[in-house]
Amino acid sequence: MDEQPINNNQGDNSLAQHLDSNFADLHPPLNQQQASQQASRCLFCYDAPCVIACPTAIDIPKFIRQIATDNQAGAARTILSENIMGGTCARACPTEILCEQKCVLVKGEDEPIDVSSLQRYAVDPVIIAEQDHPFKRAANTGKKIAIIGAGPAGLACAHALAVFGHDVQIFEAKAKPGGLNEYGLAAYKMVDDFAAKEVKFILGVGGISIEYNQVFGRDVFLDDLKEKFDAVFVGIGLDKANSLGITGENLNGVQDALQFIANLRQAKDKSTLNVGQQVIVIGGGNTAIDAAIQAKRLGAACVTLVYRRGSAQMGATAWEQDLAKTNGVVVRDWAKPLEIKGDSQVQSMSFEQTKLSNGKLLGTGKTFTLPADQVLIAIGQNLDNQILETMDMANGKITVGDDGQTNVSGVFAGGDCIASGEDLTVQAVQDGKIAAAGIHDYLGGANG
Ligand code: SF4
Numbered sequence: 001m002d003e004q005p006i007n008n009n010q011g012d013n014s015l016a017q018h019l020d021s022n023f024a025d026l027h028p029p030l031n032q033q034q035a036s037q038q039a040s041r042c043l044f045c046y047d048a049p050c051v052i053a054c055p056t057a058i059d060i061p062k063f064i065r066q067i068a069t070d071n072q073a074g075a076a077r078t079i080l081s082e083n084i085m086g087g088t089c090a091r092a093c094p095t096e097i098l099c100e101q102k103c104v105l106v107k108g109e110d111e112p113i114d115v116s117s118l119q120r121y122a123v124d125p126v127i128i129a130e131q132d133h134p135f136k137r138a139a140n141t142g143k144k145i146a147i148i149g150a151g152p153a154g155l156a157c158a159h160a161l162a163v164f165g166h167d168v169q170i171f172e173a174k175a176k177p178g179g180l181n182e183y184g185l186a187a188y189k190m191v192d193d194f195a196a197k198e199v200k201f202i203l204g205v206g207g208i209s210i211e212y213n214q215v216f217g218r219d220v221f222l223d224d225l226k227e228k229f230d231a232v233f234v235g236i237g238l239d240k241a242n243s244l245g246i247t248g249e250n251l252n253g254v255q256d257a258l259q260f261i262a263n264l265r266q267a268k269d270k271s272t273l274n275v276g277q278q279v280i281v282i283g284g285g286n287t288a289i290d291a292a293i294q295a296k297r298l299g300a301a302c303v304t305l306v307y308r309r310g311s312a313q314m315g316a317t318a319w320e321q322d323l324a325k326t327n328g329v330v331v332r333d334w335a336k337p338l339e340i341k342g343d344s345q346v347q348s349m350s351f352e353q354t355k356l357s358n359g360k361l362l363g364t365g366k367t368f369t370l371p372a373d374q375v376l377i378a379i380g381q382n383l384d385n386q387i388l389e390t391m392d393m394a395n396g397k398i399t400v401g402d403d404g405q406t407n408v409s410g411v412f413a414g415g416d417c418i419a420s421g422e423d424l425t426v427q428a429v430q431d432g433k434i435a436a437a438g439i440h441d442y443l444g445g446a447n448g
Contacts, residue, residue: 184258391407
């Protein structure tokens with residue numbers, strides 16, 4: 001699958017306005033009265049289950065109490081001390097399977113506290129309005145740390161290291177920082193260039209510099225970094241898209257779904273983007289859902305999401321699946337891709353229905369074909385093992401200890417390239433935090 005531009009329309013003002021409204025903020029921010037009302041519902045639980053469900057262990061009852069007592073800046077500090085990307089997580093975290101699912105109010109068959117909206121209410125003034133930066137650096141330690149990748153894990157690690165007083169140099173493969181926050185999340189979750197604003201805020205603490213267009217294994221090499229820096233953090237994500245391995249994958253119109261989303265996120269004018277009329281999305285995770293909804297909102301007549309197992313096995317939450325359906329996406333589960341057909345341009349795609357037999361996924365022999373002029377593939381990414389040949393790996397990902405250190409002394413790792421759990425921004429931030437503490441200890445801790 002080549003990277004394919006989806007840009008071949010002439011820009012059009014009325015279409016641009018229509019598309020702007022299609023990609024407006026999915027959850028508009030709370031005003032002060034709404035935030036106070038929501039905060040007043042919280043029971044401020046002891047040993048709160050919402051905190052245990054948060055991968056970054058934000059003290060949720062504490063920050064909600066701070067909002068309830070009109071201490072918005074204090075609430076922001078409580079959140080950002082644990083999760084420096086609390087702004088993105090307030091927009092993109094699947095809270096319906098994390099803090100909000102565990103809220104005790106649900107047991108009483110009430111609506112959970114809207115933790116994500118309260119979190120956004122607290123942190124947005126600090127990040128968007130650039131109010132006083134809540135963090136100060138410790139005295140400079142003279143130590144230098146290299147970070148590969150300016151995604152959520154790398155930036156969270158960099159920020160914590162900078163606060164410890166270390167200097168950080170980040171090497172980023174792309175032209176902009178933010179990783180999937182900048183390139184991979186749905187546009188209606190990250191309006192008004194929020195990912196860039198958040199990175200600016202993170203860098204505002206000082207002591208962090210970024211070099212762009214530095215590809216690991218091409219421009220940046222682990223052995224060099226180990227020599228020149230006191231420690232290294234690898235946060236390169238998973239950058240190789242998985243392919244289906246079927247006939248027709250190289251036809252025009254077949255595209256990696258993440259590249260489709262990246263093109264959309266980077267387009268200044270969405271009316272210049274072209275989208276198919278009959279779009280098929282393959283996959284069952286959040287990227288598949290984000291791609292399907294955005295194709296529909298760009299104007300596709302029919303978007304069908306096809307997944308080889310059932311809806312219960314999808315990586316996307318039930319809430320995300322419902323969002324897709326309410327946006328007009330047709331979901332067809334229990335079907336596996338057989339072939340993509342066309343001359344040079346994709347014209348249709350055939351599938352075989354599947355079933356489970358003794359826990360194994362089998363084809364039933366029943367097939368069907370869907371017309372298609374665009375196929376978006378969202379079946380995950382993998383890591384280029386060759387550039388990490390000195391590192392221990394498991395299931396295609398880097399293995400790390402409890403402190404985030406790899407088997408190579410002084411080299412730490414985090415984010416999607418390690419096997420830490422969910423491939424979520426919030427988990428990557430936690431990985432970066434853990435590794436920063438590990439690096440600080442490795443360099444001598446408070447005496448470093
Ligand atoms: Fe508040 Fe719900 Fe958390 Fe209890 S579980 S502290 S009610 S958000």
